[in-house]
Amino acid sequence: MKVKNNLHLSYCTNIHPGESWEEVMNGLNVHLLKVRSEVSPQSPFGIGLRLSDLSSRELLEQPKLEEFKSWLKQEQCYVFTMNGFPFGKFHKQRVKDGVHLPDWTTDERTKYTQRLFQILAELTNEGEHAGISTSPISYKPWYKSEAELNVVKEKAVHNLITIVAQLHDIYDQKGKLLHLDIEPEPDGFLENTQDVINFYNEYLLPVGSRLLIKEKQLSKAVAEEAIRTHIQLCYDVCHYALAYEEPKDVVSAMKKEGIRIGKVQISAALKTLIPSSQTEKSRVKESFIPFTESTYLHQVAAINANQELKKYRDLPEALNALDGSDAVEWRTHFHVPVFMAAFKNHQSTNNEIVKLLNILKEEHFTEHLEVETYTWEVLPEELKTDITGSIIRELLWVKEQL
Numbered sequence: 001m002k003v004k005n006n007l008h009l010s011y012c013t014n015i016h017p018g019e020s021w022e023e024v025m026n027g028l029n030v031h032l033l034k035v036r037s038e039v040s041p042q043s044p045f046g047i048g049l050r051l052s053d054l055s056s057r058e059l060l061e062q063p064k065l066e067e068f069k070s071w072l073k074q075e076q077c078y079v080f081t082m083n084g085f086p087f088g089k090f091h092k093q094r095v096k097d098g099v100h101l102p103d104w105t106t107d108e109r110t111k112y113t114q115r116l117f118q119i120l121a122e123l124t125n126e127g128e129h130a131g132i133s134t135s136p137i138s139y140k141p142w143y144k145s146e147a148e149l150n151v152v153k154e155k156a157v158h159n160l161i162t163i164v165a166q167l168h169d170i171y172d173q174k175g176k177l178l179h180l181d182i183e184p185e186p187d188g189f190l191e192n193t194q195d196v197i198n199f200y201n202e203y204l205l206p207v208g209s210r211l212l213i214k215e216k217q218l219s220k221a222v223a224e225e226a227i228r229t230h231i232q233l234c235y236d237v238c239h240y241a242l243a244y245e246e247p248k249d250v251v252s253a254m255k256k257e258g259i260r261i262g263k264v265q266i267s268a269a270l271k272t273l274i275p276s277s278q279t280e281k282s283r284v285k286e287s288f289i290p291f292t293e294s295t296y297l298h299q300v301a302a303i304n305a306n307q308e309l310k311k312y313r314d315l316p317e318a319l320n321a322l323d324g325s326d327a328v329e330w331r332t333h334f335h336v337p338v339f340m341a342a343f344k345n346h347q348s349t350n351n352e353i354v355k356l357l358n359i360l361k362e363e364h365f366t367e368h369l370e371v372e373t374y375t376w377e378v379l380p381e382e383l384k385t386d387i388t389g390s391i392i393r394e395l396l397w398v399k400e401q402l
Contacts, residue, residue, distance in 0.1 A: 001040035004402050005364060008080045011035070011371040011391050012265070014050035017091035021058035024051065025068075031388050033075060038392045039399075044076045048370040050083040052090070053108075056115045065122055072123070079123045081263055081368050084116045084132040085183060091377060096297050096314075100188070103138035104156040113163055117178055121170050129177035131262040131368060133234040136188030137199070141313060152189060153203045160204065160231060161211045167230040168216065181234035181262035184243075186299035186333050187313060192243040193253050196233060200259055204231060232262030236372070237356055238269040241349035242301040242331045244309065247356040251365055263368040264360070266398055268340065268350040270332040274302070278323065285322055287345040290380035291334050292316060298334045302327035335375045336383070337390060339397040343383065357401045371395060 003009050016027030028047070036045040051059065059065055072078060086099055087109065102108040116132050124130045137156045143149050160180070167178045184190045190199055205224055212223040233254060240250060254261055270291065275281060291298065292315050300318035302310045304326045312318035315332060331349060340348050360366070371394050376387050 001036075001043060001045050003369075003399055005361065007360075007367055007369055007402070008046045009369045009371075009395065009398060009402075010046040010048045010081070011395060012048040012050055012083050012374065014083050014086060014090055014372070014374050015376060015387070015391065017377075019052045019054050019089055021051075021055040021064060024049075024055050025071075028071075031391070032077075034388045035391050035395070036075070036077065039395045044078055046078055046080045047072075048081050048083065048372075049079050050086070050090075051116060051119070053087050053112050056112060056119065059119055060115060065119065069123065079120065080128075080130050081370055082116055082120055082130075082132040083370075083372075084113050084134045084180075087112060090374070091295075093295070095295055097139050097141070097187075099297070100135055100139040103135060103152075103189075104159050105138060105152055106159075109135070110159040110162055113180065114166055117163070117166060117170070117180075120178055121174065121176055124176045124178065126175040129179065129367075131179045131181045131232065131234075133181040133183045133263055133265065136183055136185045136190040136195075138189040140187050140189050140191070149189075153199065154207070156189075157203050157207045158211065161208045161215070161227075164208065164212060164226055164230045165215055168212075168226045171229075177229065179230050179232045179260075179262045181232045183234035183236055183239070183265070185236070185239050186242050186301065186311070187297070191239070193240075193245055193250050196259065197253065197257050200257065228258055228260065232260040234263045234265060235261050235356070235366075236265040236267055237353050238265075238267035238333065238335055238349065241269045241271075241352045242299065242333055244301065244303060244331070247352060247359055251356075251359055251363065255363075255365070261366045263370060264356065264366055265370050265372045266338055266353055266394075267335045267372045268338045268348040268353060270330075270334045270336055271347040271349050272330045272332070272345065273347070274322070274325065274327045274330055281322055284345055285319055288315065288319055288332075290382075291332065292319070293378045295378050296334075296375065298332055300333070301331045303329050303331075335373045336379070337373055338371060338394050340383070343380075353398075354401055357398070361402070369398065371398060 209223040298315040
């Protein structure tokens with residue numbers, strides 16, 4: 001839905017389990033239409049659509065895509081952003097670091113993303129722009145040396161430029177501006193602002209522009225502008241909170257480097273103040289038990305009084321180290337409801353959302369906002385509520401902040 005300053009606000013449908021196209025449509029009919037009737041009854045409602053590899057293939061089978069376009073028109077809905085990060089199953093099974101597979105070194109990730117853009121180009125009108133968020137290249141702990149990391153960068157750039165070439169053609173032929181929005185994530189190949197800037201300036205622009213010049217016979221200036229136009233940033237607020245980066249610093253750095261922000265994923269991490277006494281630490285450790293689950297990775301970023309950062313790849317690892325830790329605060333990669341300020345011994349980082357939205361009011365650095373709390377199934381029982389009502393509450397909370 002459109003809100004103040006021509007912003008498009010929705011939620012990501014990866015919240016609803018479903019890998020086949022039939023399951024995706026069921027989620028839209030059962031949940032999304034109820035949300036739309038509550039938050040945008042008189043105006044068109046935008047969708048943050050998540051398609052798995054399977055559902056992307058099925059949607060391109062005739063006549064499904066035309067039927068979906070008719071459904072969108074009938075229900076007064078439109079698609080302005082998609083989530084192309086999770087490739088396969090994302091609910092009711094162990095995901096963990098497998099969410100990064102296949103990564104951007106592979107043909108599978110490239111072809112999957114090409115299909116998503118083929119679909120998005122059909123759903124977007126001439127003169128509009130739309131984006132697809134994607135993985136942070138790969139998962140850093142899989143690689144043990146700088147040489148291995150450099151090979152990943154080289155392979156990823158080749159595949160990303162294949163996407164840029166596709167999007168350049170779509171814009172040239174159809175006047176539809178589409179962009180791939182890379183999403184930094186804890187322990188991802190890109191996980192903070194400096195990672196993004198380094199990859200952009202050391203690999204994506206110099207190596208990518210040479211590839212694009214050769215493939216499309218463009219000038220260097222046009223090739224670099226095509227990369228800047230079609231490869232943008234997905235600013236996931238939860239993920240940046242774990243990097244302990246101030247929103248104003250991230251936005252400022254991206255502006256300085258000429259890296260555009262294609263989408264903000266509105267999400268909140270779990271924040272916990274860590275006491276010094278062992279007795280109190282034991283109580284904190286016990287309070288984390290409901291958040292220790294086997295589906296998703298829940299990385300922890302711990303900071304001490306000297307502002308030194310210690311990172312853990314998953315919550316159980318962090319809990320094992322808690323007794324001997326000098327941390328004063330933990331931020332845990334567990335998406336909690338964006339309206340949640342506190343829960344028992346914990347808080348959330350939703351104040352980071354408020355900071356970023358306040359900057360957005362002044363600087364208008366993106367038009368696309370997508371709430372992404374995908375963890376409803378694995379939240380502690382006290383936080384589990386009616387999924388549709390919770391989505392409505394999240395969207396209304398964001399509207400209130402704007």
